Amino acid sequence: xxxxxxxxxxxxxxxxxxxxxxxxxxxxxxxxxxxxxxxxxxxxxxxxxxxxxxxxxxxxxxxxxxxxxxxxxxxxxxxxxxxxxxxxxxxxxxxxxxxxxxxxxxxxxxxxxxxxxxxxxxxxxxxxxxxxxxxxxxxxxxxxxxxxxxxxxxxxxxxxxxxxxxxxxxxxxxxxxxxxxxxxxxxxxxxxxxxxxxxxxxxxxxxxxxxxxxxxxxxxxxxxxxxxxxxxxxxxxxxxxxxxxxxxxxxxxxxxxxxxxxxxxxxxxxxxxxxxxxxxxxxxxxxxxxxxxxxxxxxxxxxxxxxxxxxxxxxxxxxxxxxxxxxxxxxxxxxxxxxxxxxxxxxxxxxxxxxxxxxxxxxxxxxxxxxxxxxxxxxxxxxxxxxxxxxxxxxxxxxxxxxxxxxxxxxxxxxxxxxxxxxxxxxxxxxxxxxxxxxxxxxxxxxxxxxxxxxxxxxxxxxxxxxxxxxxxxxxxxxx
Numbered sequence: 001x002x003x004x005x006x007x008x009x010x011x012x013x014x015x016x017x018x019x020x021x022x023x024x025x026x027x028x029x030x031x032x033x034x035x036x037x038x039x040x041x042x043x044x045x046x047x048x049x050x051x052x053x054x055x056x057x058x059x060x061x062x063x064x065x066x067x068x069x070x071x072x073x074x075x076x077x078x079x080x081x082x083x084x085x086x087x088x089x090x091x092x093x094x095x096x097x098x099x100x101x102x103x104x105x106x107x108x109x110x111x112x113x114x115x116x117x118x119x120x121x122x123x124x125x126x127x128x129x130x131x132x133x134x135x136x137x138x139x140x141x142x143x144x145x146x147x148x149x150x151x152x153x154x155x156x157x158x159x160x161x162x163x164x165x166x167x168x169x170x171x172x173x174x175x176x177x178x179x180x181x182x183x184x185x186x187x188x189x190x191x192x193x194x195x196x197x198x199x200x201x202x203x204x205x206x207x208x209x210x211x212x213x214x215x216x217x218x219x220x221x222x223x224x225x226x227x228x229x230x231x232x233x234x235x236x237x238x239x240x241x242x243x244x245x246x247x248x249x250x251x252x253x254x255x256x257x258x259x260x261x262x263x264x265x266x267x268x269x270x271x272x273x274x275x276x277x278x279x280x281x282x283x284x285x286x287x288x289x290x291x292x293x294x295x296x297x298x299x300x301x302x303x304x305x306x307x308x309x310x311x312x313x314x315x316x317x318x319x320x321x322x323x324x325x326x327x328x329x330x331x332x333x334x335x336x337x338x339x340x341x342x343x344x345x346x347x348x349x350x351x352x353x354x355x356x357x358x359x360x361x362x363x364x365x366x367x368x369x370x371x372x373x374x375x376x377x378x379x380x381x382x383x384x385x386x387x388x389x390x391x392x393x394x395x396x397x398x399x400x401x402x403x404x405x406x407x408x409x410x411x412x413x414x415x416x417x418x419x420x421x422x423x424x425x426x427x428x429x430x431x432x433x434x435x436x437x438x439x440x441x442x443x444x445x446x447x448x449x450x451x452x453x454x455x456x457x458x459x460x461x462x463x464x465x466x467x468x469x470x471x472x473x474x475x476x477x478x479x480x
Contacts, residue, residue, distance in 0.1 A: 012024075021131060022131055031074065031075045032076040032077070032078065034073035034081075035070065035071070035072060035073065035100065035103055036073050036103055036104075036117075036118060037070055037071070037114075038071050038114060038115050038118050038119075038174070039067065039068065039069070039172060039173070039174060039231070041119070041173070041174035041175050041214070041215045041219050042229070042230065042232070044230040044231045045219050045230070046067040047064075048221060053234065054234070055167060055168045055234065055235045058107055059107055060106060071118055073118060075121060079096050079099075080095060080096035081095045081096075081102065081113050081116075081117045082094065083121060083139070084121075084139065085120060085124040085125075085136075085138075085140065086140050086142060087139050087141045088142045088144060089144065090112070091144075091145060092143060092146075095110050095113045102114040106172055111172070112145050112165075112170075112172060113171070115144070115171050115177065116142040119177045119178055119181075120140060120178075122214070123181055123210070123214055124137075126214065126217065126288075130285060130288055130289045130292065132289075132292055135188060135189060136184055140159065140160070140181070140184055142161045142163065142177070143161065143162045145164075145169060146163060146164065147162065147165070148166055149164045149166045150164055150235065150236070151164045152164050152176055152179075152180050153183075154180045154184050154187070156191075156192070161180045163176070163177070163180075167232070167236055168231055168234060170232055172232070173229050174211075174215075175212070175215060175229045176229050178207075178210055178211040178214050182203075182206050182207030182211065185206075185210070185292070186206055186295055189292075189296055190296075190298045190299065191300065193295075193298065195300045196302065197262065197264070197267075198267070198302075199300070199302050199303060199307075200268075201264050201267035201304075202268070202302070202304065204264055204265050204272075205267075205268035205270065205273075207268075208228045208268060209275040209276060209279075211228050212225055213287075216279075226245050226247035227241065227245055228243050228244045229243035230242050244265060244268070244272070245273075247273055249273050249334070250266075250269050251334045252270060252335030252336055254270065270334065270336065274336055278291070278330065281330075289318060290314050290315060290319075293314040293317065294307070294311045297314065305336065305342075308332075308337035309337070309342060309344065311327055311331070312342075328342075339351070339352060344358065345357060345358060345360040347361055347362040348362050349362065355376070356376035359373070359376055360375075361375045365404060374404065377402075378468060380401060380405070380406065380462055380464065381399070382398060382400045382406075382411055382444070382460040382462050382469050382471075383399050383460065384413075384472050384475040385398050385399065385475075386475070387458050387475040389479060392449060394448050394477060394479075395447050396445065396458055396475070397443070398443075398444045398445075398460050398472065399442055399443060400439060400444045400462070401442055403442030406462070407439060408437040408439045408444075410439075410467075411444060411460055411462050412437070412461055412463065413446055413460055414429070414458070414459040414460075414461055415429070415430040415456060416428060416459075417430050417454050417455070432448055432450075435447050435448050435449075444460070453480050454479060455476065455479075456476065457475065458476075459473075
């Protein structure tokens with residue numbers, strides 16, 4: 001049980017004892033529910049086309065009443081639009097109703113706060129369902145219709161979202177709300193993210209990706225899913241079909257030149273398109289989990305290459321690297337991943353020069369010079385080089401390679417004695433108490449105490465959880 005006051009909750013958390021991963025998170029507190037009518041995710045998505053829709057000066061006549069979806073507003077803390085994950089306000093004023101009935105239409109000022117509450121709350125629950133209980137896990141304040149410009153933003157200094165009311169009110173388009181929530185999520189994972197030009201583009205691209213991904217999850221329309229904020233964009237002086245798209249397949253080169261010339265939102269389409277292609281290939285939940293996990297490996301100044309490397313690292317952590325080839329090919333083909341710089345294991349050696357790119361090995365040790373680093377190879381060697389008698393003991397010396405991976409406990413000695421009878425001679429195993437074994441710089445040594453004279457032979461064996469080595473040649477010694 002994990003009680004918390006911010007957010008106010010008592011979480012029952014089920015953990016997988018083997019992997020340590022969260023399997024289920026359940027809030028045991030009983031929250032209130034409200035009702036509302038919203039666009040899911042916006043009026044164009046609700047209708048499946050733009051035909052006949054218009055802002056009409058915020059009048060109800062611009063959108064047919066059939067396009068509103070009745071929803072339950074979950075996790076409310078009381079009678080206002082405040083809950084576990086969001087506090088939705090009209091400007092800076094709380095929006096309240098004693099019956100928690102927020103069923104209005106777009107002409108009413110309370111419509112946009114209800115939209116903000118619904119879409120942020122659902123997005124946070126979706127993220128938690130992916131296994132992330134530590135990504136903006138607190139109420140986010142959203143100021144709907146906060147100013148008259150046709151713009152919206154997330155303020156990392158206040159941890160708040162402000163939605164403008166110019167043109168089509170931004171609060172009427174769930175994908176605008178989700179785009180800004182994407183900024184909040186990423187800044188929560190990487191404080192101050194987006195200091196580099198490419199990092200800023202990645203932030204815009206992730207915001208668009210999150211909006212499209214949530215739309216595809218809850219209001220799927222293959223034609224409209226990659227089109228972001230299609231309702232809000234109809235309110236522009238020069239209306240366009242989409243604010244931006246997640247399927248333009250732009251390259252890093254096009255980001256710097258035409259058509260983007262470095263403009264951060266356009267440049268973001270290169271990043272969102274790569275993420276969208278990953279989602280199309282791997283599936284929604286797998287890709288969404290991969291993308292969010294990758295943010296934990298970023299810094300505030302990350303660029304496209306570092307973002308791509310973080311995706312590869314997340315795939316290794318979540319999926320055992322099952323999608324490495326696909327991700328490398330996709331990201332490098334768009335110029336987002338520089339294979340010459342890629343150092344997947346973080347050992348200071350670019351993957352193309354690394355004899356074991358999956359496991360850190362800064363020294364690049366390769367005992368048998370087969371081009372595969374020792375930590376990846378799996379092949380080993382143990383040899384006995386001498387056997388000599390001294391003061392009633394037999395001292396055995398040899399070598400073990402790779403020296404850095406074999407411990408004293410990993411090898412042992414097999415001892416046999418020559419036994420002869422009338423029928424012939426054969427080697428018989430000699431049972432001995434384990435002797436003390438040493439390894440230093442690849443040199444191995446042990447001593448054994450034998451009872452009685454005779455002809456003995458000795459063989460070194462390797463017992464290692466990962467390395468395999470043939471038994472050494474026998475070393476013989478006659479004791480008198």
